[in-house]
Amino acid sequence: MSGSFSFLFGPLVAAGGLVILIFALRWTFRRGTSVVAAPARSGSAEEYGLLVSVASPSSYAEGEMTRRKLEDAGIRANLAQTLDGPRVMVWPADEDRARQLLRG
Secondary structure, three states, X not given: OHHHHHHHHHHHHXXXXXXXXXXXXXXXXXXXXXXXXXXXXXXXXXXXXXXXXXXXXXXXXXXXXXXXXXXXXXXXXXXXXXXXXXXXXXXXXXXXXXXXXXXX
C-alpha cells in the first residue's frame, strides 16, 4: 500500500505547486493595480491639495534657495515643479508668515 501512495504523492505535490505558482504569477502581473507607486506627474499650482503657492521662482535653483530660506525660518515648505514652472508651496497656516518673510 505504501508503494502506490508514494507513486501518487509526487504528481499531486507537483500539481499543487504548479497551481500556487499560477496564482502567484497572475496576481503579480495583473493589470490595473500595482504595489509600486506611479511616477509623479506635474499639475497646475491649484492641484496640490492644501498647499498654497507663495513664490514663483524663475528657476529650480532659485526655488530651492527660497524653500531653504523658509525652512530656516521654521516654515515647512515644498518646491513643486508645476505645469506653470517651479512653485514654492507652504501650508495655509504658514502662508502669511511666509509671504512676509519673502517680502522683506
